[in-house]
Amino acid sequence: MTLTVKDLTISRGGIPVLEGLNFTVEPGRALVLRGPNGVGKTTLLRTVAKLQPPVEGEVICAPDAIAYAAHSDGLKSTLTVSENLHFWADVFGTKGIDGALKGFDLEALADRAAGGLSAGQKRRLGLARLLVTGRPLWVLDEPTVSLDVASVEMFADTVRAHLKQGGSALIATHIDLGLGEDVDVLDVGPYRAKPGQGKGAFDGDFDEGFL
Amino acid sequence: MGSIWEYANPVKFIRTSEIVLPWVSILATVTLIAGLVWGFFFTPDDYRQGSTVKIIYLHVPSALMAINVWFMMLVTSLIWLIRRHHVSALAAKAAAPVGIIMTVIALVTGAIWGQPMWGTWWAWDPRLTSFLILFLFYLGYIALWEAIDNPDTAADLTSVLCIVGSVFAMLSRYAVNFWNQGLHQGASLSLDKEENVADVFSTPLYVCIAGFVLLFIALVFLRTRTEIHRRRTKALLARERLG
Amino acid sequence: MIALLVRDMRLAMRAGGGFGLGLAFFLIVTVLVPFGVGPESGLLAKIAPGILWLGALLACLLSLDRIFALDWEDGSLDLLATSPLPMEGVVSVKALAHWLTTGLPLCLAAPLFGLLLSLPEAGYLWLILSLVIGTPALSVIGTFGAALTVGLKRGGLLLSLLVLPLYVPTLIFGAEVARRGAEGLDTMTPLLMLGGITCGTIALLPFASALVLRVNLR
Amino acid sequence: MPDLGKYADTVLSSYIVSIILLVLLVLVSLLAARKARAELEQVEERRRG
Numbered sequence: 001m002t003l004t005v006k007d008l009t010i011s012r013g014g015i016p017v018l019e020g021l022n023f024t025v026e027p028g029r030a031l032v033l034r035g036p037n038g039v040g041k042t043t044l045l046r047t048v049a050k051l052q053p054p055v056e057g058e059v060i061c062a063p064d065a066i067a068y069a070a071h072s073d074g075l076k077s078t079l080t081v082s083e084n085l086h087f088w089a090d091v092f093g094t095k096g097i098d099g100a101l102k103g104f105d106l107e108a109l110a111d112r113a114a115g116g117l118s119a120g121q122k123r124r125l126g127l128a129r130l131l132v133t134g135r136p137l138w139v140l141d142e143p144t145v146s147l148d149v150a151s152v153e154m155f156a157d158t159v160r161a162h163l164k165q166g167g168s169a170l171i172a173t174h175i176d177l178g179l180g181e182d183v184d185v186l187d188v189g190p191y192r193a194k195p196g197q198g199k200g201a202f203d204g205d206f207d208e209g210f211l
Numbered sequence: 212m213g214s215i216w217e218y219a220n221p222v223k224f225i226r227t228s229e230i231v232l233p234w235v236s237i238l239a240t241v242t243l244i245a246g247l248v249w250g251f252f253f254t255p256d257d258y259r260q261g262s263t264v265k266i267i268y269l270h271v272p273s274a275l276m277a278i279n280v281w282f283m284m285l286v287t288s289l290i291w292l293i294r295r296h297h298v299s300a301l302a303a304k305a306a307a308p309v310g311i312i313m314t315v316i317a318l319v320t321g322a323i324w325g326q327p328m329w330g331t332w333w334a335w336d337p338r339l340t341s342f343l344i345l346f347l348f349y350l351g352y353i354a355l356w357e358a359i360d361n362p363d364t365a366a367d368l369t370s371v372l373c374i375v376g377s378v379f380a381m382l383s384r385y386a387v388n389f390w391n392q393g394l395h396q397g398a399s400l401s402l403d404k405e406e407n408v409a410d411v412f413s414t415p416l417y418v419c420i421a422g423f424v425l426l427f428i429a430l431v432f433l434r435t436r437t438e439i440h441r442r443r444t445k446a447l448l449a450r451e452r453l454g
Numbered sequence: 455m456i457a458l459l460v461r462d463m464r465l466a467m468r469a470g471g472g473f474g475l476g477l478a479f480f481l482i483v484t485v486l487v488p489f490g491v492g493p494e495s496g497l498l499a500k501i502a503p504g505i506l507w508l509g510a511l512l513a514c515l516l517s518l519d520r521i522f523a524l525d526w527e528d529g530s531l532d533l534l535a536t537s538p539l540p541m542e543g544v545v546s547v548k549a550l551a552h553w554l555t556t557g558l559p560l561c562l563a564a565p566l567f568g569l570l571l572s573l574p575e576a577g578y579l580w581l582i583l584s585l586v587i588g589t590p591a592l593s594v595i596g597t598f599g600a601a602l603t604v605g606l607k608r609g610g611l612l613l614s615l616l617v618l619p620l621y622v623p624t625l626i627f628g629a630e631v632a633r634r635g636a637e638g639l640d641t642m643t644p645l646l647m648l649g650g651i652t653c654g655t656i657a658l659l660p661f662a663s664a665l666v667l668r669v670n671l672r
Numbered sequence: 673m674p675d676l677g678k679y680a681d682t683v684l685s686s687y688i689v690s691i692i693l694l695v696l697l698v699l700v701s702l703l704a705a706r707k708a709r710a711e712l713e714q715v716e717e718r719r720r721g
Contacts, residue, residue, distance in 0.1 A: 013361045015449050049536050052672045068536040072529030078468040079461070090457030091537050129533075251687065256677065263679045269690045312697045316690045323686040327679055347619040354615055358606050367669040368602055372616065375598065375662050382623040382651065389644070390626045426694070434701050440708040447715045 001027050001065050001136040001168065003048070009056035009193065010040060010047045016055060016193035017043055023186055027136065030159065030169040030179055035188040041172040042070070042141055044188065048170060049139045067135035071142060073126025077115030081106055081125055084114055085132055092133045100131035103158050104151075119146040127155055138162065138169040144177070152177070221439045224298045228432045235429040243422030250415035257412075266324040268416060272423040273316035277345060280310030280427065284352070285377045288370035298435065300366035301442065303373065304356050305434030309427055311349035318342050337387045344383045348376045362442055455543045458534075462551035465524075476513035476556035477563055483509035484567040495572040502571035503581060503632030509567070510560045510585055511592060511625055517556050518596040519613050521548050522604040522667070531604070535671050541664035549590075549597040549660070557589035573636060580635020584648060588628035591652040594659050595620045601663040604670050623651055 002024055009019040017040035025031045033041050046052045048059050049068040075084050085097040101107045104124040109117065114125060123146050130138055138159075144152050156177045159169055163182055171177070250268035257264035284303040291300035321339050326332050333339070355372055359365035466473045487505050488498060525531040534544050564585055565578045573581065599617035603609035630644035 013449070014363050015446065046672075051532060051535055064538055066536060068533065070529055070532060072527075072532075074525075074528055074530035074533040076461070076465060076528070076530070078465060083461075083464070087457055087461045088533075088537075091534075091539060093538065133537075247687075261677050261679050262683050265683050266686045269686060273690070308700075309697065312693055316693055319689050319693075320686045323682055323689070327682055344619055344622055347615075351612075351616040351619060354612055355602065358603070358608070358612050364669055364672060368666055371662050371666050371669075372602060375659070376619070379620045379623065383619070383626075386623040386626040386647070389647070390630065426698075430697065430701055433705050437701070437705040437708045440705075440712045444708070444712045444715050447712075447719060451715075451719075 001062055001166075003059070003061040003065075003137055003168065003170065005048065005057070005059050007057040008044075008047065008054050008059065010043050010052070011055045011193075012040065012043045018188055018191045019056070019193045021057070021188070021191050023184075025137070025168045025170055027166045027168050028163050029182045029184065030163060030171060032177070032183060032185050033170070033172040033188055034174070034185055039188055039192060041188060045070075045139050045141050045170065045172055061137060065135060065137045066139050067130050067133040067137065068139045069126060069130055069141065069143060071145065073122055074129070075114040075122060075125060078113060080111050080113050081117070082110045084125065085128060088129050089132045092135070094132055094134040097128075097132055100128040103131050103161075104128040104154060120148055120151055123147050124151055124154070127158070131158065136167045138167065138171070140169060140171045140173075142173055143171060144173060144175050221298055221443075225436060225439065228436050232429065232432045232436075235425055235432065239422060239425035239429045242418060242425055246415055246419035246422045250412075250419060254412055254415060263324055263327060264412065266320050267412065268419045270317060270320040270324055271416060272420045273313045273320065274342065275420060276423050276427055277310060277314040277317050277342060280306050280313060281345065281348070281373075281377065281380070283431075284310065284373050288373040291366055292370050292374075297366075297442075298439070300370065301438040302431060302435045303369065304366075305438050306427075306431050307349060307353050307356070308434070309430050311346065311353065313423075313427075314342055314346045314349060318346065335391055337391055340387045340391070341380075341384045344387070345380060348380055352376065362445075455539060455547050458539065458544065458547045459551055462548065463554060466551065466555040473555055474559075476517045477559045479516050480509045480513040480560055480563065481567065483512060484570050487571065498571045499574055499636070502568060502573040503577060503636050504629045505571060506564050506568060506573070506581060507584070507588075507625060507629040507632055510557075510564065510589060511621055513560055514552075514556055514589065514592040514596055515614055515617060515621075517552065518600045518617065519603070519610045521552050521597055521600040523600075523609075526604050531667075531671060535668070541667055542660045545597055545601065545663040545667060546594075546656075546660045548600075549594045549656075549663075552597060553590050553593040557585075557593050560589060561585040576638050577632060577636030580641055581632045584628045584631035584635070584645070587645070587648050587652055588624050591624045591648075591655045592621060594652075594655045595624070598659050598663040598666070601667040601670065604667070624648065627651065 004024045005021055007019075008021040010017055010021075021044070023031060033044065035041055043052065045068070047054050048061075049066050050059070051068070076087075079087070082097060082101075085100055089095065089097050101110060104127060106121070106124060106128055109121060109125075114122065117125065123143075127143060130140075144155060147155065152175065156179060159171075159177065159179060162169065163179070177183075247268055251265055254265065256262050284306050287299040287303040287306070290296050291303070318339065321342070322332050325334060325336070325339070329336075352369060352372060355369050356365055359368060484505065487501075491497060491501065522531060525534070535541065561582055564581055565573075568578055568581060596617055599613045599620070602616060603613045606612060627644045627648040631641045631648060634641040634644065
């Protein structure tokens with residue numbers, strides 16, 4: 001279940017943001033994306049998750065392999081924790097949510113309405129959803145935001161377990177998750193799209209086309 | 212870094228529009244003035260409708276243009292969705308205001324013309340009503356363009372709206388006919404029916420129609436170029452902010 | 455897909471889910487009409503089918519922007535887009551959920567409101583029939599409009615401007631069936647047209663809605 | 673001026689209204705074109721300068 005990205009160019013709001021990206025994520029390994037805020041990490045993750053078409057290049061991975069998790073957790077506040085998880089389990093066609101509940105220590109909160117959870121607990125529920133998807137490739141955008149140290153450790157354990165079972169992860173984060181040796185780091189800074197030398201200048205002095 | 216631009220070419224469009232625009236504008240002005248003057252001054256009164264028949268030279272061409280401009284937008288929307296031609300998406304955006312003005316002219320002249328005949332300013336006549344509905348479609352289309360700032364998303368959404376809108380416009384055209392039989396007079400010019408408006412009226416009418424079509428072409432060239440300039444400025448400013 | 459439907463229905467039923475919203479609005483519109491038009495029942499009976507249809511249409515319109523707005527804000531739309539569910543399926547389920555929470559209650563309540571407007575006896579059956587056939591089209595078209603304007607600022611106003619012209623054929627044929635039914639005339643032609651429009655929209659529009667939703671999720 | 677008979681005001685008003693609308697449309701388009709071109713020139717100037 002490898003993910004391969006070949007000289008990818010991505011744009012945000014019509015303006016190219018990153019270009020010439022080439023990387024692969026092997027099963028059992030994780031790739032952490034570093035780079036200043038706003039450089040295009042989120043756009044890259046959304047393009048990998050096929051929410052957004054790339055401008056150039058391609059993203060090759062098996063269909064139905066990606067579980068995407070972004071800043072907003074997609075939780076319904078009027079539903080209880082277990083109802084939320086059961087919903088996602090049914091959508092992804094996997095059975096049982098106990099693993100997810102145990103993985104993020106949410107058994108005690110199972111019947112509480114998601115609206116009544118703290119930010120950290122909501123975050124843990126959002127990440128617990130990943131376990132329910134049963135998808136090998138996790139694409140995560142700043143997963144440890146609003147998590148306390150203990151929860152970050154818990155999250156790191158889950159990722160380690162996921163990698164051991166042959167899963168893989170693409171994570172944009174600033175925090176060192178201490179995942180040990182099977183982690184590569186990619187700084188996307190140098191791939192920033194330079195104001196291009198696009199073809200098709202307007203007339204004479206315009207050096208780019210339409211952008 | 213090949214920008215998505217090689218699918219369409221504003222360069223070619225700008226160059227051709229630089230050449231074509233002056234000529235089309237002159238031709239349009241001449242034809243339009245010739246048609247209207249001919250129709251207004253040199254045609255006899257109709258035995259039944261008296262001089263109001265002169266309104267035909269505005270009502271029929273504008274009505275024809277109102278429908279054909281929407282059809283042109285439909286074609287350009289399809290071109291945008293299939294070929295990703297930026298120019299055709301911007302041409303559709305440029306054409307919409309021309310279309311809505313043509314619809315307003317058709318409605319206004321239709322209402323004014325109808326007033327002495329039908330005794331009321333507005334009769335819920337199927338044909339006039341379907342122009343009112345077309346007016347609402349234009350309004351929604353233009354409003355959608357204004358509501359979205361990312362140019363590519365706006366082009367996609369408005370194209371889909373135009374396609375879906377066209378289907379429903381035709382449905383409404385039929386539904387309105389069903390809903391109320393018409394007061395509108397028969398088609399002044401129709402390809403299938405043999406009897407047409409008498410020649411003395413129809414020749415200036417053709418000239419007027421040609422004038423309106425040329426005016427539309429000139430305006431679309433001008434306004435599309437404006438859209439291209441506007442979009443390019445926005446893109447350059449965005450690039451400056453990126454630094 | 456069933457899970458999505460069950461969840462949406464459960465959400466609608468829960469507090470603040472807006473289940474009775476459309477119904478309450480429909481009641482208000484029907485009650486206000488006699489104040490505007492006068493209580494004289496002869497007149498009311500004449501315009502009752504049209505008013506009831508218009509009320510149902512506006513009630514549908516009112517609850518359209520809730521279809522995607524909630525899922526857009528809390529990110530579920532992104533997650534649904536990366537789930538095994540096809541977007542066409544998601545859109546159709548959303549339309550069905552909207553119909554079940556808004557359209558169906560309107561059909562059941564309409565005869566009750568018909569009493570308020572002294573709808574002729576013969577009219578009740580045709581009113582319900584026309585609403586049951588017509589309101590699904592309103593929900594599907596409305597879902598298309600909601601998908602178009604999700605994520606836009608002031609999307610609600612734009613939504614009604616975009617959707618109302620699309621509602622015209624359904625309104626004309628629906629009200630025509632109800633009016634002819636009330637007057638005991640033959641209702642076959644408008645009924646067939648109404649059914650045709652509803653089937654056409656249910657079959658084709660979800661593809662447009664899904665395409666538009668994907669564009670909006672970019 | 674042709675003798676317009678009793679419908680003079682009808683015919684004249686529809687011509688006047690239509691011509692005004694057309695002229696307005698052309699003027700607005702021309703102004704927008706000039707403004708857009710000027711803005712673009714200014715931005716291009718800044719980029720090249």
